[in-house]
Amino acid sequence: MTAVLSVRDLGVTFDTPRGPARAVDGVSFDLHAGETLALVGESGCGKTVTALSILRLLPDAARVAPGASITYAGADILKLEAEPLRQVRGAGIAMVFQEPMTSLNPVLSVGWQIAETVLAHKSVGRATADARAIEVMKLVGIADAEDRYRAYPHQLSGGLCQRVMIAMALACEPKVLIADEPTTALDVTIQAQILELLVDLKRRLGLSVLLISHDLALVSGVADRIAVMYGGHIVEEAATADVFAKPVHPYTEGLLGAVPRIDRPELRLAAIPGNVPPATEWPAGCRFHPRCAHAWDRCSTGEPGLVAAGANRTARCWLIEEPGRRKSS
Amino acid sequence: MIADLVGSRSVRRALGAAGIVATLAFSAPWLSPYDPNEHLDAVELRIAGPSWHHPLGTDLFSRDVLSRVLYGTRVSLTVAALSVLVSVTLGTAVGMAAWLAGGAVDTVLMRLVDGALAIPRILLLLVIAALWNHINLAALVAILGLTSWFGTSRVVRAEVLSARAREYVAAARSLGLSRVRIATQHVLPNIAGPILVAASLGVGQIILVEAGLSFLGLGLAPPTASLGAMIQEGQSFVYQAPWVVVAPGVVIVLTVLVFSALGESLREALDPRSGGRPA
Numbered sequence: 001m002t003a004v005l006s007v008r009d010l011g012v013t014f015d016t017p018r019g020p021a022r023a024v025d026g027v028s029f030d031l032h033a034g035e036t037l038a039l040v041g042e043s044g045c046g047k048t049v050t051a052l053s054i055l056r057l058l059p060d061a062a063r064v065a066p067g068a069s070i071t072y073a074g075a076d077i078l079k080l081e082a083e084p085l086r087q088v089r090g091a092g093i094a095m096v097f098q099e100p101m102t103s104l105n106p107v108l109s110v111g112w113q114i115a116e117t118v119l120a121h122k123s124v125g126r127a128t129a130d131a132r133a134i135e136v137m138k139l140v141g142i143a144d145a146e147d148r149y150r151a152y153p154h155q156l157s158g159g160l161c162q163r164v165m166i167a168m169a170l171a172c173e174p175k176v177l178i179a180d181e182p183t184t185a186l187d188v189t190i191q192a193q194i195l196e197l198l199v200d201l202k203r204r205l206g207l208s209v210l211l212i213s214h215d216l217a218l219v220s221g222v223a224d225r226i227a228v229m230y231g232g233h234i235v236e237e238a239a240t241a242d243v244f245a246k247p248v249h250p251y252t253e254g255l256l257g258a259v260p261r262i263d264r265p266e267l268r269l270a271a272i273p274g275n276v277p278p279a280t281e282w283p284a285g286c287r288f289h290p291r292c293a294h295a296w297d298r299c300s301t302g303e304p305g306l307v308a309a310g311a312n313r314t315a316r317c318w319l320i321e322e323p324g325r326r327k328s329s
Numbered sequence: 330m331i332a333d334l335v336g337s338r339s340v341r342r343a344l345g346a347a348g349i350v351a352t353l354a355f356s357a358p359w360l361s362p363y364d365p366n367e368h369l370d371a372v373e374l375r376i377a378g379p380s381w382h383h384p385l386g387t388d389l390f391s392r393d394v395l396s397r398v399l400y401g402t403r404v405s406l407t408v409a410a411l412s413v414l415v416s417v418t419l420g421t422a423v424g425m426a427a428w429l430a431g432g433a434v435d436t437v438l439m440r441l442v443d444g445a446l447a448i449p450r451i452l453l454l455l456v457i458a459a460l461w462n463h464i465n466l467a468a469l470v471a472i473l474g475l476t477s478w479f480g481t482s483r484v485v486r487a488e489v490l491s492a493r494a495r496e497y498v499a500a501a502r503s504l505g506l507s508r509v510r511i512a513t514q515h516v517l518p519n520i521a522g523p524i525l526v527a528a529s530l531g532v533g534q535i536i537l538v539e540a541g542l543s544f545l546g547l548g549l550a551p552p553t554a555s556l557g558a559m560i561q562e563g564q565s566f567v568y569q570a571p572w573v574v575v576a577p578g579v580v581i582v583l584t585v586l587v588f589s590a591l592g593e594s595l596r597e598a599l600d601p602r603s604g605g606r607p608a
Contacts, residue, residue, distance in 0.1 A: 055503050090505030103500040107518045116514060120506045168504060 003030035004208045005054070005072050005093070005176050011065030012049050012058065014279070021279035023049045023062075025232040026306075031176065036202060036209040038223035038240075040216050040255070044276045046232040047212045051180050054210075055089055056080075072176070091121045094169035098181040100161035104153040110164045111137065111149025114171050121172040136167040141197060159190035166197065170205070177202075178210045183218065195222055217259045220244060228252045231287030232279060234306065238313030248315040250292045286318065294319060294327050339594035346587045347529075354402040361396035365554045368392060376570040386572040388563060398576050401554040402584065408469055408555075409535040415474025417528045420481025425512055427482070428489045439486065445479045451541060458547035469542075469549060473535055481527050488520040495519075522599035530592035533585040540581050556581050 012024040024046040031037050039047045052058050054070055056077060070077040072092060080088065097103040105113055114133035118124065124132075130149070137145035140163045153161055162182060169177060179198060183191035199222055202209050213219050219226060220240060227237040228251060236249040247253040257270030274291040277283065283290055289299035298318050309315040319326050353360065362382075368391050379386045385394035423442070427435040457472050458464065464472075492498065493516065501511050536556075542548045543557025551558065556577040563573030 057499060057503055086505045086507060088505070089503055095500070095503040097496060097500055097503075099496060102496040105497040105501075105515050105519065107521075108515070116501075116506065116510070117504045120504065120510060165500070168500075172505070 002033055004033050005031040005070070005210070007054065008069045009065065010050065010053060010068045010070065012053055013063045013065070014061055015063070016280060018280045022232055022282065023279045024053065027234055029227055029234065029237065031208050031210055033208055034206055035224040036211055036222055038211045038213060038219035038226045039229055040213055040219060040226055041229035042214060042276050044279065045229040047229055048180055051095070051178050051210065051212050054178060055093060055095055056085060087121070090117055090174065091172040092174055093176040093178060094172070094174040095178040095180065096165050096169050096182045099185050100158055100165045101153060101185070103165055104161055106153055109150050109152055110156065114164065114168045117168050117171045132171060136171050137164070139170065140167045140201070142167070158186050159193060162186060162194050163197065166201070170201065176208045176210065178212070180212045181214070191218070198222065216255050228255065231276065231282055233287060233316055235288065235317070236315040242313055248309045248313065248320065249317050250294050250319070251288050294325060296325055337594065337598035340598050343587065343591035343594045347591050350402070350584055350587055351406060353399065354406045357399040357403045361399050363393040363396045365392060365396040365400040366552045376566060376573065378570070379572055385576045386570065388570070388573045389566065394573060394576050397554040397559060398556070398580055401556045401559055401577060402580055404549065404553060404555045405536050405539055405584070408466065408473065408539050409532045411470040412473035412477065412535045413528050413531040415470060416478035416531060417481055417524060419474070420478035421485050421524060423478065423482040424485025424489060425517070427486050428493065429508055429512055442479045442482055450476060450538065454538065454542060455545070455547065458542060463550055464548065466549065469539070473538060477531065477535065481531070484523055484527050485520060488523050489516055492516045492519050522595070526592050526596045526599065529588050529595060533588035533592070536581065536585055536588070
């Protein structure tokens with residue numbers, strides 16, 4: 001498998017009044033052709049910042065670590081000039097945001113907004129762009145696309161707006177789709193429809209999808225691989241089945257324990273104690289150790305590296321070196 | 330958005346009132362009973378009071394006051410509309426440019442605007458008008474338009490800054506739209522409302538400023554009828570012939586009120602907190 005998108009040693013620091021906040025630190029991953037990789041973690045773990053850095057959409061206050069690289073189509077996105085960068089956005093890598101209602105311009109018709117994206121990348125006329133807009137609206141399953149072309153965002157439901165956002169993202173045939181919590185703002189029944197649509201489009205168009213979510217259960221049916229993030233690090237990365245069968249990192253274990261299981265209704269849901277500390281105050285050693293049930297003194301002094309934890313999987317935990325210290329639950 | 334605005338009752342009322350004022354002013358050639366500049370009868374009709382033939386009386390030069398008020402309103406409205414067009418276009422362009430260029434250009438532009446705003450407007454106008462020999466309509470529009478865009482550019486920049494932080498701008502950027510395209514296609518339609526408000530409030534303001542300039546003798550050259558100039562001409566015999574001053578004065582007050590009401594009702598209809606606009 002070839003990597004369409006390679007992220008290496010990505011670090012992002014925000015300067016805040018309380019000191020530098022290392023929102024993302026040493027994140028590396030590959031997105032292979034035709035696969036769905038899910039970035040999973042709690043709020044504040046660095047998922048969205050990672051996604052935004054891929055398209056260089058971070059606010060001006062963010063500083064990207066000098067050694068970082070994000071390779072797409074043989075070029076480092078972090079070093080692109082303005083015009084090639086603009087070409088990558090939308091035509092190479094496209095993004096779908098969390099809030100479809102606010103991500104659409106309220107005063108422009110939705111079809112017009114899709115056509116705008118086409119016009120930004122192709123030297124075609126208005127009529128061709130409009131035709132393409134209606135074509136992608138049909139592609140994402142919008143009925144009466146010709147009529148809906150003229151609709152304004154406030155006239156459409158959340159689910160339809162998200163379909164429009166996906167249509168906008170796909171209008172210029174990108175290779176990679178980044179979906180940042182694409183279903184979080186939607187009703188549960190609509191969530192399933194939108195996820196199904198993403199899976200279907202991925203298969204039909206041969207997309208590679210980077211799916212960002214806080215919901216491990218939700219991504220389990222969609223993702224080929226899962227990368228779990230905590231405290232700006234990737235703490236575990238493995239195939240979806242492996243993550244669910246036997247999580248290596250205690251944090252992944254905790255996340256799984258918090259997922260309701262229909263096959264084990266007698267199980268109490270386990271909560272991970274405490275909260276994610278602010279990015280200005282990562283604890284020394286392993287960033288998860290204050291909340292970890294297995295932690296011992298080594299965890300508060302030395303920071304574990306991301307090491308192999310079996311075939312095709314990696315994790316960032318001292319338990320890999322000292323499996324005897326794992327407490328049975 | 331336009332539909333929401335027209336749907337607001339106060340906006341419709343204010344628009345109607347502004348429409349009546351504008352219609353009256355621009356029908357002056359047909360409504361006026363006399364030529365506004367004709368000296369009708371220097372002996373009989375010198376500052377004659379209101380009568381059947383001259384409902385608003387006549388002035389010192391035996392000219393019909395009603396005709397002069399109608400023509401004067403037309404002049405004042407034309408000057409105001411054109412000046413506002415100049416100032417709003419310029420203000421919008423500068424505000425957008427400040428954001429598009431960003432960084433040092435933005436800072437320098439906005440500090441210059443701050444500086445210009447610190448100079449009293451009437452003082453600025455007096456200096457410019459004094460340097461001009463013969464002020465015709467185009468010159469007056471240029472003077473008024475070029476000195477009244479500072480406030481608009483601040484408003485536009487502030488609106489652009491808040492629009493820029495919206496998610497749809499981030500979404501448009503993520504899909505590869507250029508800055509210029511985002512500015513003109515996405516941000517401008519969203520700030521059309523505040524610009525409209527600034528424009529209609531501006532019309533009222535400019536009418537006042539123009540009247541003030543004319544009153545000081547720095548407006549359009551006589552005998553062109555303008556509301557301010559009429560008051561200036563009538564002030565010396567205000568006790569003998571109050572109608573010469575009162576008629577244009579009332580028209581100024583009414584016109585300014587109408588356009589301020591229009592601006593206020595637009596502002597209210599556009600403000601989501603007032604509930605005038607469905608979310």
